[in-house]
Amino acid sequence: MGAWGYCLFQSDHDLDNVGDMGHELGLSKLQEDAHAVAKAQGKTEEEVERSIHYDIYAPCCSDPELIRKHLDSGVLVEMLSKKEAKILKPLTGSTDEGLEYWFSDPCYMYILLSACAMTLGCHLPASCIALLKKIFTEGGLMPDAQRQMHKALFGPDGYKDGEPYDFASKNLLEEVNASFEERLSSGPGYGGLNVVSPGGMFETGMTTSTTSIVVKELRAQFNTPDECGGCGVEHRPKGKNLLTCSKCLNRKYCSVACQKKHWKIHKKVCEPAKKSL
Incomplete structure (x- = not known):
């Protein structure tokens, strides 16, 4: 479960969590219904699987406009509110909490969900953008991913509410091929293609929800005003x-x-x- 690059959406961890959040947001049911309709119209199983795939990350979605409308119906704001509440929730120091944060850091998940919504051109509340500007350097994001989020939030040519935004991340295959070619051109020797995966499980050297002084301050302001x-x-x-x-x-x-x-x-x-x- 490593990463193939240092940008957003270039790790197995990212794509697994994007899939899980999509399911929680109701995309699995939408996709099942769309598959059923297509099959009723005479399309084969192979045609259906190839042509209909719903995802909250636009480059992986066969119908970004449909998914944008679904998320803008209120389900996205509801999930963002839940994830914000988890970020601000007082830490207990329990083993269960530690394991949960280790696998899926709440701060990282909030940033990842927001980034996905940007690629679709969803409407993000002003409060979400304000929070992102405070925490985008936290949660375990690699430096390249931080630079991507900084550009999206502060410009130039950053994210505009309601307009699809391109983070210019290569997909996994493109990144793997580029990395492999770079290693081949550098001469003899061996280099692994994988890098440490961000957002949980492995120590990336970046701050997390439990080590960030920024998140600690936000948590303190919220819980002990x-x-x-x-x-x-x-x-x-x-x-x-x-x-x-x-x-x-x-x-x-x-x-x-x-x-x-x-x-x-x-x-x-x-x-x-x-x-x-």
Whole structure:
């Protein structure tokens, strides 16, 4: 279960999880129904299997427009909300949790699902884009995949809501062939084609949902909003209310000193508060 390249959608792990999420989003049932209709129209099993395949990753989908409409019906937003909740859920440190995060890091799965939706041209909520901009470097993404997501989120020529986006990732066969040819041209010697798979199971050297200080800060803001971001106390001396970050009006602190000490972490997620009309 390795990877054939360092970009998005170039690992067995990615494609396995894309398939699982597609099934959870109802694509298996849509595909079964489409197969039944095609067979009733006289197409052979081979013709049906070759011509009808539904996937949330557009290059692997035979009818991206149909799947986009299905996801935009509300099922995509619902799944994104569930995955966001898992990212922000307090860690328990249990063995079951460790195994789950090891196989499918919640942060990585959120990014992967969003990337798939971009390839289809789905409508992504503004809150999703805002979260992606904070966590796309987390969850185990390789540097090449991080650069792809950075371009999609910040440009130039990045993702536009409702328009199909091309991450320009070679498919597995293209990547394998290119890698093999590169090794052949480099002279004698042996080099494995596989690289370490991202997003779980193997240590890639990238941060994950359990090691990322960015995700830790987001998790803390969500679960303990009334505690000092620096030391965790709930009140200033003599029971006075905590101070509030003047930029985001969200994070609270017991003192200016505590805020300054914590700023190197909080600045990674701090955003100007929206002004009320």
